[in-house]
Amino acid sequence: MSALPRAISLLRSATLEDGSIVDVEITGDTVTSIRPAGSARSAAASETLDLTGFVLLTAPAEPHAHLDKALSWDLIDPPMGDLGLAIESWKNYSATMTVESIADRARRAALMLLQNGTTAIRCHVDVLSGDSPLRGVQALVQVREELRELMHIELAALAGPAIPTADVEAALDLGVGLVGGAPHLADDQSEDLQRLLAIAARRGMGVDIHTDESLTGGYTLAELARTVRDWPESMPVTAGHCVRLGTLDVDELDEIIDEVLASDIGIVTLPITNLYLQGWQHPVSTPRGLTAVRRLLDAGVRLGAGADNVRDPFNPVGRSDALETASLLVTAGHLTVPEAYAAVSDGARSVMSLEPAGVTVGAKAELLAVRGANLADVVANAPADRYVIHAGRLVAFSEVTHHTALPTRFTEPAELLLEKR
Helix, strand or coil: CCCCCEEEEEEEEEHHHHCCEEEEEEEEEEEEEEEEECCCCCCCCCCCCCCEEEEEEEEEEEEEEEECCCCCHHHHHHCCCCCHHHHHHHHHHCCCCHHHHHHHHHHHHHHHHHHCCCCCEEEEEECCCCCCHHHHHHHHHHHHHHHCCCEEEEEEEEECCCCCCCHHHHHHHHCCEEEEEEEECCHHHHHHHHHHHHHHHCCCCCCEEEECCCCCCCHHHHHHHHCCEEEEEEECCEEEHHHHHHCEEEEEHHHHHHHHHHHEEHHHHHHHHHHHCCCCCCCCCEEEEEECCCHHHHHHHCCCCCCCCCCCCCCCCCCCHHHHHHHHHHHHHCCCHHHHHHHHCCHHHHHCCCCCEECCCCCEEEEEEEEEHHHHHHHHHHCCCEEEEECCCCEEEEECCCCCCCCCCCCCCHHHHHHHC
16 A cells, blocks of 8 residues: 555545445545446546555544643552542643643654544643743644644644643643633633633633533633623533533432533534543442533434543543544443444534544545444444545554464364454
8 A cells, every 4th residue: 555644535435434335536625426336437446545454434533632641650650549649640740841842742642643644633731830930832833833734723722720821821822722721720710711701702712611621610601602692603612521401309410501502612522532631539339420421412412422532641542543432431431332423423523623524525534434233333443444544644553463272163174264254
């Protein structure tokens, strides 16, 4: 196979979610034709992929990553525990980081996501404490530029309550496109929320706020929704985590969902990290740290889902694979398989204000092909055999060979059976 990336103009014999087998034609970065398998025009061999036995899907988008923290678990060796312990471990370690060390981990983490099929990432990058608060921002701006031909990366400035407004402004001046923060960590949650929203309003930019990341106590989502009610579409608003929402009674929950709908706020659920961090204080009948995904989806809220942290103090595990997130949404969130996959693909792209993508004429050619029989098979087994297409170009592919001994009762040689997969 020729070097990557390379332009693709024809996908042959791909299986769609509905079971149909089609040829897909791509012009530039856009899907231009979908025909029954075998009926598409011919194309150069270097621009053609045979997807026989592969399910073709909209490529995942990651709406809530922390690339500056990713892959630091082994370096920090933190205690396992709740959000407070994770924050303390990270704060202590972050004082030792350099721009180069942050960029190295962030680059590796981004490419792991790309390898597994994610072609767009929104990364929350810490505005750090101390004399050099912009080290993380500088590193991520560098990585975004390095990878711009392979994937879309956008940045949100994650500013804790103690971070001076001037440092947030400086991060935005370096090219960060969204204001972020974590008002639930402030002594006065409303005051910090309004501070962050005021920065965004002055700048005319959107916000992506870590919102109500706890199982008990107060919450700010309704206030967020009311404050941004009249913001223009050019200033999109996202609320991530929203764990507290999943603990409310139905009447109170529905009132807040109405506020969210009225302001068209995108909600991002982050199952793996919230399931890990929440509930440590409850040794029995442990509550699960998940927002009200079923109620939000049924109400028509724009819902995206992400992996959040990957192998850092906030989550010691994670495979940088959207299929892992989708599987957790089925298990922990009781979504259907199609709903779960939509949350990590179309829903995530909507929350990120990206153009529609997928196997639809006129959509952007952001595509993932995974070996499998159907969507449920792909989500359940997460096969490693994949082709990843960004902006109409093949940017990653993986091919796996399995070797497994078989019982002697089979009449065919084991080698032959293995080749058939």
